[in-house]
Amino acid sequence: MKVALAIWNNRISPVFDSAHQIAIFTIQDGTAHPSGEALLEETLPQKKIARLLNLEIETLICGAISRPLACLIELSGIHLISFIAGPADEVLTAYLSDSLEKKKYQMPGCWNAENCPRHQRQCHCPHCRKKRKQKNEDMYSC
Amino acid sequence: MARLTKHTTEIILESISDGVFTVDYDWRISSFNRAAEEITGVSRKEAMGKKCCEVFRSNMCETDCALHHTMQSGNPIINKPACIINSKGLQIPISVSTALLKNMDGTIIGGVETFRDLSLVEKLRKELEGRFTMEDMISNSVSMRKIFKILPQIAASDSTVLIQGETGTGKELLANAIHSMSARREKAFVAVNCAALPDTLLESELFGYKAGAFTGAHKDKPGRFALAQGGTIFLDEIGDISASLQIRLLRVLQEKIFEPLGSTFPIKADLRILAATNKNIADLVQSGAFRQDLFYRIHVMKIELPPLRDRKADIPLLIAHFIQHFNKLQGKNITGIDHKALAILMTHNYPGNIRELQNIIEHGFILCQEGMIDPIHLPEYLTKPTFLIAQQNDMASRIQSAEALAILEALQHNQYNHLAAARELGIHKSTLFRKIKKLGLTQFR
Numbered sequence: 001m002k003v004a005l006a007i008w009n010n011r012i013s014p015v016f017d018s019a020h021q022i023a024i025f026t027i028q029d030g031t032a033h034p035s036g037e038a039l040l041e042e043t044l045p046q047k048k049i050a051r052l053l054n055l056e057i058e059t060l061i062c063g064a065i066s067r068p069l070a071c072l073i074e075l076s077g078i079h080l081i082s083f084i085a086g087p088a089d090e091v092l093t094a095y096l097s098d099s100l101e102k103k104k105y106q107m108p109g110c111w112n113a114e115n116c117p118r119h120q121r122q123c124h125c126p127h128c129r130k131k132r133k134q135k136n137e138d139m140y141s142c
Numbered sequence: 143m144a145r146l147t148k149h150t151t152e153i154i155l156e157s158i159s160d161g162v163f164t165v166d167y168d169w170r171i172s173s174f175n176r177a178a179e180e181i182t183g184v185s186r187k188e189a190m191g192k193k194c195c196e197v198f199r200s201n202m203c204e205t206d207c208a209l210h211h212t213m214q215s216g217n218p219i220i221n222k223p224a225c226i227i228n229s230k231g232l233q234i235p236i237s238v239s240t241a242l243l244k245n246m247d248g249t250i251i252g253g254v255e256t257f258r259d260l261s262l263v264e265k266l267r268k269e270l271e272g273r274f275t276m277e278d279m280i281s282n283s284v285s286m287r288k289i290f291k292i293l294p295q296i297a298a299s300d301s302t303v304l305i306q307g308e309t310g311t312g313k314e315l316l317a318n319a320i321h322s323m324s325a326r327r328e329k330a331f332v333a334v335n336c337a338a339l340p341d342t343l344l345e346s347e348l349f350g351y352k353a354g355a356f357t358g359a360h361k362d363k364p365g366r367f368a369l370a371q372g373g374t375i376f377l378d379e380i381g382d383i384s385a386s387l388q389i390r391l392l393r394v395l396q397e398k399i400f401e402p403l404g405s406t407f408p409i410k411a412d413l414r415i416l417a418a419t420n421k422n423i424a425d426l427v428q429s430g431a432f433r434q435d436l437f438y439r440i441h442v443m444k445i446e447l448p449p450l451r452d453r454k455a456d457i458p459l460l461i462a463h464f465i466q467h468f469n470k471l472q473g474k475n476i477t478g479i480d481h482k483a484l485a486i487l488m489t490h491n492y493p494g495n496i497r498e499l500q501n502i503i504e505h506g507f508i509l510c511q512e513g514m515i516d517p518i519h520l521p522e523y524l525t526k527p528t529f530l531i532a533q534q535n536d537m538a539s540r541i542q543s544a545e546a547l548a549i550l551e552a553l554q555h556n557q558y559n560h561l562a563a564a565r566e567l568g569i570h571k572s573t574l575f576r577k578i579k580k581l582g583l584t585q586f587r
Contacts, residue, residue: 008204011193013204014193014195014196014198014199014200014203014204015199015200015201015203015204015227017201017227017233018201018202018203018204018205019204020204020205044298044323044325045294045323046294046295046297046298046323047298049294063196063199064199064227064231065227065231066227066231066232066233067231067232067233070231071290072290072294075287075290075291076291082231083231085193085196107196107197107199107229108184108185108188108189108192108196108197108229109182109183109184109185109188109189109197109228109229
């Protein structure tokens with residue numbers, strides 16, 4: 001499985017809409033193997049998504065993201081983990097240990113479930129993900 | 143004295159409507175005022191000590207940071223346009239000004255950034271220019287999500303798209319969203335309502351004319367096709383154009399050229415055509431009112447917009463959107479809609495679709511001064527049937543109410559065509575008229 005982290009200065013890029021670079025990792029047996037970096041020069045959202053799909057990205061970890069772009073990414077089948085902040089290597093380790101939900105990695109203003117687009121939009125627990133996959137719908141509105 | 147000055151500064155910073163924050167040399171937030179909390183959706187407690195780019199989340203943070211420029215050059219930046227993403231994932235247009243932050247001795251200790259929320263200005267500008275994006279299409283329904291899913295691919299292609307849907311379903315909004323997502327988005331989006339103009343006028347409006355082409359044509363006039371060069375032209379109500387105009391339009395689509403009236407030289411048409419209709423074009427082709435070849439030309443990609451009655455789950459979302467919209471436009475503070483009023487709106491069939499719902503909320507805004515929109519603030523034609531149900535308790539009255547509701551629904555379904563409504567209800571037309579009279583529904587005739 002390929003995971004991409006939107007990066008800038010070795011940290012998670014603050015805004016994915018204007019991010020220029022992603023670091024790609026292949027996850028095998030719970031270990032991340034670097035698979036290179038790619039530039040995201042595309043400005044059109046659909047081209048950005050096409051680029052991610054071409055790179056066979058299955059999960060995208062990024063910082064803040066606008067709702068329309070988040071909606072398009074999720075509709076394209078890429079699992080989106082947004083509003084994440086911190087050094088890229090720490091975030092990757094946290095992702096592998098399933099601890100990205102920790103406040104430390106949440107962008108400011110995002111920890112409170114009431115305010116958080118991620119938490120409002122979808123729950124990432126296996127039960128909810130399975131249910132969402134089955135019904136092909138979630139609580140997110142475009 | 144110094145303490146008093148600091149206190150005064152704090153009061154001033156807290157009372158202004160512009161967001162203000164300061165950063166130290168490590169780009170960490172050292173102060174964050176109330177307006178900054180409101181605009182970004184990040185509390186001061188959370189913002190303090192965090193990297194400014196992770197709190198501010200602007201599109202210029204990575205490559206074109208205004209504060210970075212000021213800290214390096216020492217020159218302030220005034221009113222630079224930018225866009226941030228708030229804690230709810232909404233894009234907020236802002237203007238940014240920056241300056242160096244100095245202490246009492248004049249030593250530089252960091253930078254200060256002030257920013258102004260331009261959401262309202264941007265919203266008004268968008269409405270004036272008629273520019274909309276996919277974000278402006280509010281929906282959570284499965285049918286609309288299917289459309290959203292294919293929209294990027296449709297926008298990326300340069301094919302002609304036919305948008306079908308009842309009146310008020312947002313055909314122009316969708317066309318606008320396609321244009322905004324396409325490679326032609328920097329160029330013009332020209333919308334023409336083909337049903338609004340007489341045939342001859344529509345022809346000169348679309349194709350333009352040369353001086354001397356006809357009496358009164360004193361100078362050249364570019365048509366809508368010329369105005370849309372490089373961009374997108376949206377032909378609304380295309381099912382209403384005449385046979386002669388259909389032929390001319392076919393030429394534009396087939397050969398990608400058009401000729402202004404009176405011109406002998408064709409002009410290359412570098413534009414994308416989006417068409418819309420509330421009629422069933424296939425039926426028009428069958429009846430001979432629409433050319434088959436033109437139908438196939440515009441039918442490359444068809445998007446069917448579902449009517450609001452088929453996606454009632456969107457009604458609460460749309461109501462919330464319109465309340466927010468009118469609150470901003472009218473400077474009111476309507477907090478929401480009462481559950482009884484919402485129940486009434488959920489049972490209505492919306493022959494006018496989203497436009498009708500928008501008008502209902504606008505009606506509510508005129509009558510409701512503050513608080514929640516109640517049933518009394520809704521138009522009478524909506525509250526009457528519910529009122530009828532609420533007041534009756536015995537069996538006979540309940541049957542009558544159910545009859546009244548069924549008749550009203552059938553009438554709304556059939557655009558108040560009584561014959562069609564009677565047919566839908568399985569009763570004779572005269573029985574329907576008798577019942578309408580008996581049940582006191584004459585205002586719906």
